[in-house]
Amino acid sequence: MAESMYRHPTRSEIIELATEEGHDADIPTNAGTIEVTSQTISPSRKQPQDSEKQSNLDFENDIEKGLRLESLSSEEHDNEALEETADPNVVWWDGPDDPQNPMNWPFMKKWGAVMLVSAVTFLTPLASSMFAPGVPEVMKTFHSTNEMLEGFMVSVYVLGFAFGPLIIAPLSEMYGRLPLYHSCNCFFVIFTIAAAVASNMGMFIVFRFFMGCFGGAPLVLGGGTIADLISREQRGTAMVVWMMGPTIGPCVGPIIGGFLTEARGWRWNFWFVAILASAFTIMSMVLMNETSAPVILKRKAKRLREETGNPKLVSKLDSGLSAKDLFMFSIVRPTKMLTRSPICFFISLYVAITYAYLYILFTTFTAVFKTQYGWRGGIVGLSFLGLGIGSLIGQTVFIHFGNKTAEKHIKRGDFKPEHRLYIMALGGFFLPIGLFWYGWSVQAQTHFMVPITGTGCIGFGLLMTFMPANTYLVDVFTIHAASAMAANTVLRSLMAALIPLSSQRMYAVMGYGWGNSLLGFVSLLLVPIPFLFIKYGERIRARSTVKL
Known part of the structure; x- marks a missing residue:
């Protein structure tokens, strides 16, 4: 070091x-x-x-x-390093063992911060879907029969993910990570409690939106905190633990929420999240220090x-x-990339539609398993188990085989960003297969394990789409990778919030078999996208006229 x-x-x-x-x-x-x-x-x-x-x-x-x-030559590295070191007006660390440098913090202090950030990052996505099994109870409480609101109260949370990070990211560059963690955690707790005591549907939906806005902070800042503290050699383990939150949290939440709703009512889903979030907020205020x-x-x-x-x-x-430049980079760049780059747009569109499918399932699983299988109470939350297990398997497969493919080409010296898409091209077929499997098995009321296995296939396909798409955008856009990923996040969050609004109506008109088949046919139309970029991506980049 x-x-x-x-x-x-x-x-x-x-x-x-x-x-x-x-x-x-x-x-x-x-x-x-x-x-x-x-x-x-x-x-x-x-x-x-x-x-x-x-x-x-x-x-x-x-x-x-x-x-x-x-890379610059070693001589250029040495000359520039010496030039900067010799400048008496340049402030740097006081030697390699400077205790102010987060890399030099004690083991317990560093890993304690990593575990705390990972816990908060797990809690935030978990809160996005935790109360999904209790949606019918919420509708009864607020005397509503509006099917659109029934879906929107779940997906509005992810709409906050589209807007919150655009403000949080540049603010963290100006004021540091710690003030953003503390302020966003506090506001998250406040709006979670507000949702728990909401007295009408309008208040509830607004509070859910702000929960998503402020809850997005650990998703924006967590990776940077780990990079601040952990050396490259040890960072892989910490990043995998941190990424488990966004991957598994939304699928574990409804399992907890199903039993909690049955035992104490839907409001206790929010009290549960508020209690945990308050504990994590207090711990972070006591134990965490600035790492940037x-x-x-x-x-x-x-x-x-x-x-x-x-x-x-x-x-x-x-x-x-x-501050103006930072906000411009954070907001204008992603917008330009999404509207002017065919690679960014079509990859983001693919991810956005598949992500919207995830929230269609979140908003309809409870109704599907209640009407088709007669499940009641906390047992309904177990319907999300297949999706979670499939997602976990998908993440594991990508980490192993996706990185292995890239490393093979890097060693050969012929690596191109498009090599990241091989596993996405293969994984894309699992999504429509899973949708057909799930839809028609539910329609036929086969044994409940058959549709749950189908949702496992969907979860596997989702992760095999998300993960390669993100790494591809990083490799294509290099120094502007974060803006490309921000564009991806905004589009997928908007679509995940809006598309599920019509899901209940779709199933009512078309049935579960043809309704999910429609989704499957749309996902089949998306399957050629990675194949096209594998073949033509390098040519498209060579002819690009995208400017920032």
Whole structure:
């Protein structure tokens, strides 16, 4: 680790770290920034006075051509590192063992923070679907028979995921991760309690939306916190634990919620989440410290300027980006990428439609298993078990075989981003198969294990779509990967909130067999997308005219 403190980071390291932190690589990260010019890309610290000029350059560069990311020579690394180290006005760590550096924190302090962030990240997605088995009880409480509202009260939570992160991400770059964790956790608790005591449907839906907005904080900040604390060699384990929340949480939630609703009523789903979230919030306020290196060094530079009277002191990781620039990068970039990049649009569309299917299932499982199988009470929550197990298997298969395929081509020296899509092309078939299987077995009222196994196939197909799509966007858009993933998140959250609104009506008109077959046929139309990009993706990127 001592060597890494003074070794100039490679471009791939900066891009990887920035992606984990949830922002683009031309915004400062623990390893520095990448300046984009019309000629080349080079890791460096942007000077504040050049920020406006740099922003203009960034917005003029084609971001889909696959900018060359060769590492600088070791001599260039050494010269630049020595140049920055020799500058007396550049504030950096006080040696390789500086206790202020989060990488040097004690083992228990580091991993305690990782486990706490992972727990909060598990709780937030769990809350998205936990009360799904209690939806009929909510409808009775608020004297509503509106089928559209029945679906929307579940999916509106994910609508908050579309808007909250766009604000949280740039604010964390300005003020650090800790203030955002604390403030968002507090607001999440407040709106969860508000949902628990809501007296009408309008209030309930609004409070659910704000739960999603503030609940998205750990999903935005968690990867960056782990990257701040854990070395690259050990980071894989921490990232897998952290990713378990978004993957398994939405499927485990209804199982807990089903039995809790039967025992104490639907409101206790929210009291349960509020109690856990309050405990995690108090623990984080007591145990967590700021981990963002750019923010820690910025505060250190400010303190030293006051102590020494030297106004020229500046953090080595200070980009000088204004609040306006950060918000522009966070909001304008994803919008431009979604509307002007065929790769970003079609991959995001594929993910968005499949993600919407997940929430169609969330909003209809309770009704399906009650009407077709006569399930009652807490047992209804077990209908989500197949989806969760399938998702877990899908994640495991992708981590093993997806990475293995990429590593094979990297060793050969012929790696292209499109190699990430091989496993997506194969996994795409499982989604329509699962939908046909689930729909017609429910329609025929076969043994309940048959449709649950079908939902396991759906869960497997969903993860085999989500995971390769995200890694492909990272490899295609490199330093602007976080903006591409933000575009993906916004589109999928919007569709997951809106498409399920018509699901109950669809099943009423078409039945469970043909209703799910319609979804299956649509997913079959999407299957060629990864095949087309495998064949033509490199050509599309070469002819790209997408500029930011």
